[in-house]
Amino acid sequence: MSGHVTVELAEARRGAIIPVRVTKGKPCPACATRTDETAAQSCATCEGESRLIQWQHTHRVRLPSGIEDGQRIRLRERGAPGTHGGAPGDLYVTVHVTS
Numbered sequence: 001m002s003g004h005v006t007v008e009l010a011e012a013r014r015g016a017i018i019p020v021r022v023t024k025g026k027p028c029p030a031c032a033t034r035t036d037e038t039a040a041q042s043c044a045t046c047e048g049e050s051r052l053i054q055w056q057h058t059h060r061v062r063l064p065s066g067i068e069d070g071q072r073i074r075l076r077e078r079g080a081p082g083t084h085g086g087a088p089g090d091l092y093v094t095v096h097v098t099s
Helices: 009-014 037-041
Strands: 002-008 016-027 052-063 072-075 091-098
Touching (some): 002 009, 002 016, 009 016, 009 091, 052 072, 052 091
Parallel strands (some): 002 091
Antiparallel strands (some): 016 052
16 A cells, blocks of 8 residues: 655655555445345445445654655555455555655
């Protein structure tokens, strides 16, 4: 999973803590255990959208001082959920520096 953030040159030079908003999908708790596909499609919670519901989360990302345009920051286990109930993957944030 990846995202991007734009920061000013001054923030890149001195470092900063910035918010990064990410949209994720997770299994719908109302129909994840249903075996009947028709019942899952009429689910009021996820509306039959592949049994996933979307939610947003804001991560606070610490940018080290001296970060350069195009560098990526890795947030361990903050990405999309793993398959079959596995651990979430990593989230990569690409930094764009403006002058």
